Amino acid sequence: MEIRTTCPYCGVGCGLTVARGGTGVRIEGDPVHPANFGRLCSKGAALAETLDLDGRLLQAEIGGRPSSFETALDTVARGFTRTLAEHGPEALAFYVSGQLLTEDYYVANKLMKGFLGSANIDTNSRLCMASAVAGHKRAFGADLVPCSYDDVDAADLVVLVGSNTAWCHPVLFQRIVAAKAERGARVIVIDPRRTATCDAADLHLPIRPGTDVMLFNGLLAYLQATGAMDARFVAAHTENAAAALAAARADAPSIDAVAAGCGIPAGAVAELYASFAATPRAVTLFSQGVNQSSSGTDKVNAIINVHLATGRIGRPGAGPFSLTGQPNAMGGREVGGLANQLAAHMDFTPEATDRVRRFWNAPHVATRPGLKAVELFDAIDSGSIRAVWIMSTNPVVSMPDADKVRRALERCDLVVVSDCVRRTDTTECADVLLPAAAWGEKSGTVTNSERRISRQRAFLPPPGASRPDWWIVSRVAQRMGFTDAFAYRGPADIFREHARLSAFENGGTRDFDLGALATLSDLEYETLDPVQWPVSASPDLNAAAALAAGTFCTPSGKARFVAVTSRPPAAVATAQYPLLLNTGRVRDHWHTLTRTGLSAKLSQRDTEPFVQVHPDDAARLGITDGDLGELTARTGRMLARVQVTGDVRAGELFAPMHWNAQFASEGRVGTLIDAVTDSISGQPELKCAAVGLKRFAPCWHGFLASRQRLEIADVSYCVAAKADGYWAYVLAGDAVPGTWRQWSRAICGTDCDWIEVADAAAGRYRGAALRDGRLVACVLIGSRPVMGARDALAELFRGGAIPASARLGILSGSLGSVDADRGAIICSCFSVGRATLVEAIQSQRLTSTREIGAALRAGTSCGSCLSELSALLAEAPTSPSGLRRSLAAR
Numbered sequence: 073m074e075i076r077t078t079c080p081y082c083g084v085g086c087g088l089t090v091a092r093g094g095t096g097v098r099i100e101g102d103p104v105h106p107a108n109f110g111r112l113c114s115k116g117a118a119l120a121e122t123l124d125l126d127g128r129l130l131q132a133e134i135g136g137r138p139s140s141f142e143t144a145l146d147t148v149a150r151g152f153t154r155t156l157a158e159h160g161p162e163a164l165a166f167y168v169s170g171q172l173l174t175e176d177y178y179v180a181n182k183l184m185k186g187f188l189g190s191a192n193i194d195t196n197s198r199l200c201m202a203s204a205v206a207g208h209k210r211a212f213g214a215d216l217v218p219c220s221y222d223d224v225d226a227a228d229l230v231v232l233v234g235s236n237t238a239w240c241h242p243v244l245f246q247r248i249v250a251a252k253a254e255r256g257a258r259v260i261v262i263d264p265r266r267t268a269t270c271d272a273a274d275l276h277l278p279i280r281p282g283t284d285v286m287l288f289n290g291l292l293a294y295l296q297a298t299g300a301m302d303a304r305f306v307a308a309h310t311e312n313a314a315a316a317l318a319a320a321r322a323d324a325p326s327i328d329a330v331a332a333g334c335g336i337p338a339g340a341v342a343e344l345y346a347s348f349a350a351t352p353r354a355v356t357l358f359s360q361g362v363n364q365s366s367s368g369t370d371k372v373n374a375i376i377n378v379h380l381a382t383g384r385i386g387r388p389g390a391g392p393f394s395l396t397g398q399p400n401a402m403g404g405r406e407v408g409g410l411a412n413q414l415a416a417h418m419d420f421t422p423e424a425t426d427r428v429r430r431f432w433n434a435p436h437v438a439t440r441p442g443l444k445a446v447e448l449f450d451a452i453d454s455g456s457i458r459a460v461w462i463m464s465t466n467p468v469v470s471m472p473d474a475d476k477v478r479r480a481l482e483r484c485d486l487v488v489v490s491d492c493v494r495r496t497d498t499t500e501c502a503d504v505l506l507p508a509a510a511w512g513e514k515s516g517t518v519t520n521s522e523r524r525i526s527r528q529r530a531f532l533p534p535p536g537a538s539r540p541d542w543w544i545v546s547r548v549a550q551r552m553g554f555t556d557a558f559a560y561r562g563p564a565d566i567f568r569e570h571a572r573l574s575a576f577e578n579g580g581t582r583d584f585d586l587g588a589l590a591t592l593s594d595l596e597y598e599t600l601d602p603v604q605w606p607v608s609a610s611p612d613l614n615a616a617a618a619l620a621a622g623t624f625c626t627p628s629g630k631a632r633f634v635a636v637t638s639r640p641p642a643a644v645a646t647a648q649y650p651l652l653l654n655t656g657r658v659r660d661h662w663h664t665l666t667r668t669g670l671s672a673k674l675s676q677r678d679t680e681p682f683v684q685v686h687p688d689d690a691a692r693l694g695i696t697d698g699d700l701g702e703l704t705a706r707t708g709r710m711l712a713r714v715q716v717t718g719d720v721r722a723g724e725l726f727a728p729m730h731w732n733a734q735f736a737s738e739g740r741v742g743t744l745i746d747a748v749t750d751s752i753s754g755q756p757e758l759k760c761a762a763v764g765l766k767r768f769a770p771c772w773h774g775f776l777a778s779r780q781r782l783e784i785a786d787v788s789y790c791v792a793a794k795a796d797g798y799w800a801y802v803l804a805g806d807a808v809p810g811t812w813r814q815w816s817r818a819i820c821g822t823d824c825d826w827i828e829v830a831d832a833a834a835g836r837y838r839g840a841a842l843r844d845g846r847l848v849a850c851v852l853i854g855s856r857p858v859m860g861a862r863d864a865l866a867e868l869f870r871g872g873a874i875p876a877s878a879r880l881g882i883l884s885g886s887l888g889s890v891d892a893d894r895g896a897i898i899c900s901c902f903s904v905g906r907a908t909l910v911e912a913i914q915s916q917r918l919t920s921t922r923e924i925g926a927a928l929r930a931g932t933s934c935g936s937c938l939s940e941l942s943a944l945l946a947e948a949p950t951s952p953s954g955l956r957r958s959l960a961a962r
C-alpha cells in the first residue's frame with residue numbers, strides 16, 4: 073500500500089509516497105504535492121537508506137544503564153517536580169527543535185508555559201529563524217511569511233540573499249531554474265561566497281560579510297531618488313516610511329559608498345538596483361546569511377523595506393520570502409515554541425496570557441518571556457537552571473561556543489535527552505535518555521516555508537521501546553499531576569486543540585488561524601491534504617485576503633517601515649585571529665550527520681570536515697590544497713582538510729557545520745564561534761567568527777577501511793564516513809605508535825589473519841585483516857595523505873574470499889592513493905564522479921545536462937547536481953566560456 077507523507081529534511085516540505093513491498097521500502101516524490109510535484113533532491117531520494125536501525129536508541133537509559141520506559145518517565149517527572157519545588161519554575165528548561173512535529177511541539181510548549189509556569193522553552197529555531205520572526209513582527213505586527221512558492225514561479229526577478237538555495241532548498245531551486253528557463257526570470261545572488269547557487273545567477277554580489285543592511289538601505293534610497301517607489305501603496309498601507317528613508321540615505325548616500333562599504337564593484341550594485349527598480353514581479357528569498365547575524369533582524373527589515381516601498385507584497389510574483397530551514401520550523405513558530413512567544417502567535421500581553429490560561433485551564437501560565445537559547449545555556453552553566461530536557465536537537469554540536477554548552481550540561485543536575493540516536497555529542501551528556509520514534513514511525517503535521525501544513529504519516533512501527541515525542545511529554549506531564557490536560561489519545565486530538573486555540577477569541581485579530589481545521593474527525597485528519605494557513609472558520613476573516621488587500625496585523629492595519637542603520641559583525645580580525653570564518657551546509661549532509669551520516673550515497677561527496685581558503689591567504693600561510701589545517705579561536709580548535717579556492721573572499725574562510733565528535737576527532741566548528749547574538753532576536757552570529765589558521769603537519773597519514781565501525785583513539789585526526797559496505801576512516805597523527813603491526817591489530821582485531829608489508833624508513837605500512845579469506849579491514853599508512861580507492865574497496869568488501877590479485881593490490885598500494893576511480897562525487901544518486909564526467913564531456917563532446925544524463929544517468933534522478941553539471945560543461949574546453957558571470961572582484 074502506498075502512503076503519502078512529507079520529507080523530514082528541509083523547509084521546502086516535499087511530499088513523498090512510500091511503498092512497502094518485497095524488496096523493502098520505495099520512497100518517491102509525491103506527484104500531486106504542491107511543494108514539489110514529484111521532485112526530490114539527493115537527500116529526499118536517499119531516505120530509504122537511512123531507515124535501518126544501526127545506532128538507534130531503542131531503550132531508555134538512566135545514568136548510562138538500560139531502564140524500563142516507566143522508570144525513566146518516573147525519574148524525569150520526579151526530577152522536574154523536585155527541582156520545581158526546591159528552586160521554582162525558572163530553574164527548569166526545555167530545549168526543543170524545528171524537527172519535532174507540530175503535535176509534539178504543542179504539548180511541550182503547553183506543559184512548560186501553562187503547567188510548569190516558566191517560559192524557559194526555547195528551540196534550535198533560535199539559531200535559525202528568530203531574526204526573520206522578529207523582523208516580520210516589527211514590519212507586519214505578526215510572524216507572517218507573505219509569499220508562496222507560486223510567487224517564485226511567477227517572478228521575473230529572484231534575489232537570493234544569504235541563501236545557498238541550490239544545496240539547501242534544492243527542489244525550490246529547481247523551480248527557480250525552471251522560471252529562468254521558461255520565462256527568462258533573472259536571478260541575483262548576494263553571498264560573500266561563490267556557491268553552487270551562483271551557477272544559476274545572472275549576477276553574483278560577493279559582499280563583505282554582514283553588509284546586507286547597507287546594500288538594501290542603498291536600494292531603498294535609490295528607489296526614492298529614481299522615483300521608483302509606489303507612493304500610493306506607501307501612503308495607504310504603510311507607516312514610518314520617512315524615518316526609514318532618512319536612515320537609508322544617511323547610511324548609504326551613494327552607489328559608490330555602498331560599493332566601498334560592501335566591498336564589491338559599483339557596477340554590480342548599480343545593476344542590482346536598476347534590476348530591482350525595473351521589475352514589479354520581484355521576490356527576495358533569504359535565509360541564514362541574513363538571519364544568523366548580530367544585525368539579523370535589521371537585515372530582514374532592510375529587505376522588507378524595499379518591498380514595502382514598491383508595494384511588492386501580497387501581489388503575485390512579489391514579496392520578501394524567508395526560507396525556513398527545518399521541516400517544521402514554521403510549525404514551531406505557530407505553537408509558540410520560541411521562549412519569547414506564548415502560543416498560537418500570541419505574546420505575553422495580559423489579555424493573551426489570560427486567554428491562554430482559560431483555554432488550557434492552566435494552573436501556572438508563564439507571564440513573561442523565558443530565556444533564549446544562548447541565555448538558556450548560560451543559565452545552565454551558572455547553575456540557575458538545574459533541570460533541562462533536550463528534544464530532537466544536538467546543541468553540543470550546533471550551538472555557538474559549543475564547548476561551553478557541553479560543560480554546562482556536564483554541570484547540570486538533571487539532563488534529559490529525547491533522541492532517536494544512541495550516541496550523539498549531546499546524548500553523551502545525558503542523565504536520562506528517552507528513545508524517540510523517528511521519521512517514518514510517527515504521525516502528525518509539519519508546516520513548510522510557504523505556511524503549508526502537510527501530514528507526516530507513519531509507515532513503520534516504532535522499534536524497541538521508542539515512542540513518539542508527544543506521547544513521552546504527555547506521560548511525564550501526567551506523572552507530574554496534570555492528568556486531564558494531557559490525556560491525548562493521539563496526534564489528531566492534539567492537532568484539533570491547537571487549531572481551536574488558534575481560533576479562540578481570534579475574530580480576525582491574529583493572522584494565525586486554523587479555525588476551519590478545529591473540528592476535523594479522526595478520519596479527516598488522517599486523510600488531510602496539504603493546506604496553507606490561514607484557514608479561518610469564517611471566510612471573511614481570511615488573513616491572506618487581508619494581505620492581498622494590504623491590511624496587516626498592526627494596530628493601524630498598516631505595515632511598518634523600520635529605520636535601520638548598518639553595523640559590522642561583532643567579530644573583529646586580530647593579529648592572533650586574523651581570518652573571518654563563515655559556516656554553513658553542504659549539499660548531501662544534514663546538520664549533525666545523525667541521519668545522512670548513515671547513508672553511503674550521501675557520505676561519498678564530502679568525506680571530511682573541510683575549510684575553504686582563498687589562494688592569497690593559502691600562499692601567505694604556506695598551505696596547499698589537501699593539507700590539514702588547524703583552526704583556532706578564543707573558544708576552541710578544529711582540524712579540517714584545506715580546500716584552496718577563489719570561491720571565498722580573501723581574508724575569509726568557510727567551513728561546514730556538520731562534523732562532530734561521533735564522526736571526527738576535532739570537527740566541531742561550533743567550538744570556534746563566540747556566542748554573540750542579535751540584540752532583538754537573540755539569534756547567534758554563526759556566520760562570522762575571528763579565527764587563526766595554520767598548516768597542521770602530522771608525521772603520518774592513514775586510511776583505514778573496516779567492515780565494522782571502530783573506536784580509534786589517540787590519533788590527532790580521525791574522520792569516519794559510511795561507505796558502500798564498510799566504514800572509511802581518514803587518519804593522521806603526531807606520533808607514530810610503537811609498531812603499525814600492533815596498532816592495526818589492536819584496532820581491527822587480533823583474531824584475524826593479517827597480510828602486511830611495512831617500510832619503516834619510508835614511514836609506510838599496508839596491511840589487511842582477513843577472516844576465512846574475506847576482507848575484515850584494510851590499513852594504509854604513509855607520509856602523505858592517503859585516500860582509499862573506494863570503488864575497489866567496496867567490491868572487495870562485497871565479495872567472498874578475496875583473490876590473490878587483490879591481496880597483491882593491497883600490499884602494492886594500488887588500493888590507496890588518490891581516489892582515482894571517479895574523482896569527487898558530483899551525482900550522488902548514480903555515484904558519478906568529476907573525473908568520469910570531465911572525461912565523458914570531452915570524449916563524447918557532450919554539450920548539455922540532458923546529453924550527460926543520457927550518457928551517464930548523472931542528474932536524471934533528483935537533479936541536485938544539475939548546476940554543477942552545467943558548471944563542468946562551461947569549464948570544458950569545447951564550451952563557449954563566459955556564459956556565467958560572477959563579479960567576484962578577487
Ligand SMILES: Nc1nc2c(c(=O)[nH]1)N[C@H]1C(S)=C(S)[C@@H](COP(=O)(O)OP(=O)(O)OC[C@H]3O[C@@H](n4cnc5c(=O)[nH]c(N)nc54)[C@H](O)[C@@H]3O)O[C@H]1N2
Nearest residue numbers: 234235236240281282359360361397398656657659662663
Ligand atoms: N543540504 C542541506 N540542506 C539543508 C540543511 C542541511 O543541513 N543540509 N539544513 C536546513 C536548515 S535547518 C537551514 S536553516 C537551511 C539553511 O539554508 P541556507 O541559509 O541557504 O544555508 P547556509 O549554508 O547555512 O548559509 C547560506 C549562505 O549564507 C552566506 N552568508 C554568510 N554570511 C553572509 C552575509 O553576511 N550576507 C549574506 N548575504 N550571505 C552570507 C553563506 O556564505 C552561505 O552560502 O538549510 C536547510 N537545508
Ligand SMILES: Nc1nc2c(c(=O)[nH]1)N[C@H]1C(S)=C(S)[C@@H](COP(=O)(O)OP(=O)(O)OC[C@H]3O[C@@H](n4cnc5c(=O)[nH]c(N)nc54)[C@H](O)[C@@H]3O)O[C@H]1N2
Nearest residue numbers: 199200464465466470490491493508655663664666729758
Ligand atoms: N556553525 C553553525 N552552527 C549552526 C548553523 C550554522 O549555519 N552554522 N545552523 C543552525 C541551524 S539553522 C540549525 S536549524 C541547527 C540544527 O542543529 P541541530 O538541531 O542540533 O541538528 P540535528 O542534527 O538536526 O539534530 C537533531 C537531533 O534530533 C534527533 N531527532 C531526529 N528526529 C527526531 C525525533 O523525531 N524526535 C527526537 N526526540 N529526536 C529526533 C536526531 O537524531 C539529532 O540528534 O544548527 C544551527 N547551528
Ligand code: SF4
Nearest residue numbers: 079081082086113116
Ligand atoms: S528539497 Fe530535498 S530535503 Fe528539502 S524537503 Fe524536498 S526532498 Fe526533502
Ligand SMILES: [Mo]
Nearest residue numbers: 199200397398
Ligand atoms: Mo536551520
